[in-house]
Amino acid sequence: xxxxxxxxKVLLSSAQIRxxxxxxxxxxxxxxxxxxxxxxxxxxxxxxxxxxxxRRLDVPCAIDFMSVASYGGGTTSSGRVRLIMDLRESPEGxxxxxxxxxxxxxxxxxFLLENMKTRNARSVKVCALLEKxxxxxxxxxxxxxxxxxxxxxxxGYGLDFAERYRNLPYIGxxxxxxxxxxx
Ligand code: PRP
Numbered sequence: 585x586x587x588x589x590x591x592x593k594v595l596l597s598s599a600q601i602r603x604x605x606x607x608x609x610x611x612x613x614x615x616x617x618x619x620x621x622x623x624x625x626x627x628x629x630x631x632x633x634x635x636x637x638x639r640r641l642d643v644p645c646a647i648d649f650m651s652v653a654s655y656g657g658g659t660t661s662s663g664r665v666r667l668i669m670d671l672r673e674s675p676e677g678x679x680x681x682x683x684x685x686x687x688x689x690x691x692x693x694x695f696l697l698e699n700m701k702t703r704n705a706r707s708v709k710v711c712a713l714l715e716k717x718x719x720x721x722x723x724x725x726x727x728x729x730x731x732x733x734x735x736x737x738x739x740g741y742g743l744d745f746a747e748r749y750r751n752l753p754y755i756g757x758x759x760x761x762x763x764x765x766x767x
Pocket of ligand 1: 630684688690693743
């Protein structure tokens with residue numbers, strides 16, 4: 585696929601993402617054999633990753649969705665996280681895997697892990713396609729992550745800037761001029 589004109593550089597091609605997701609799915613399938621896995625996808629960014637991940641798992645799994653907001657329309661975290669939509673099923677007694685597109689400051693996952701503490705899940709772990717270790721503000725780590733990326737604003741494969749670019753099949757760094765134009 586041709587690079588979108590607003591993209592400075594493709595960081596991860598769709599082939600690289602496919603391989604990374606396949607590897608993660610292999611690990612998750614091994615670790616969750618015999619467990620009661622629920623993949624709790626964090627909307628909206630996690631949805632493309634979830635869709636690819638579940639098709640590579642060979643263990644029984646349920647899916648559910650949660651929605652939180654942390655960023656507003658900009659490229660940096662506002663530091664505020666709030667729950668917008670909760671899981672439909674109770675995670676009590678289940679092995680919950682939170683599925684995120686990116687773990688950046690860690691504030692969203694910290695909020696979700698805290699929230700999960702009250703729900704009597706059998707286990708709660710974090711699976712993120714991407715992690716940006718340089719930008720972490722709180723002490724949380726993904727249990728599963730496919731790629732470590734530099735501290736750049738990335739879009740595509742579910743990740744957006746002001747709701748755009750989620751449909752790109754690769755992950756790319758957005759041109760600074762595009763960000764500046766919309767400020
Ligand atoms: C993004 C992303 C993660 C979160 C990660 O969501 O999908 O949920 O930010 O950042 P953090 O580690 O700094 O908290 P966003 O709020 O942009 O919503 P969206 O997924 O609906 O685009």
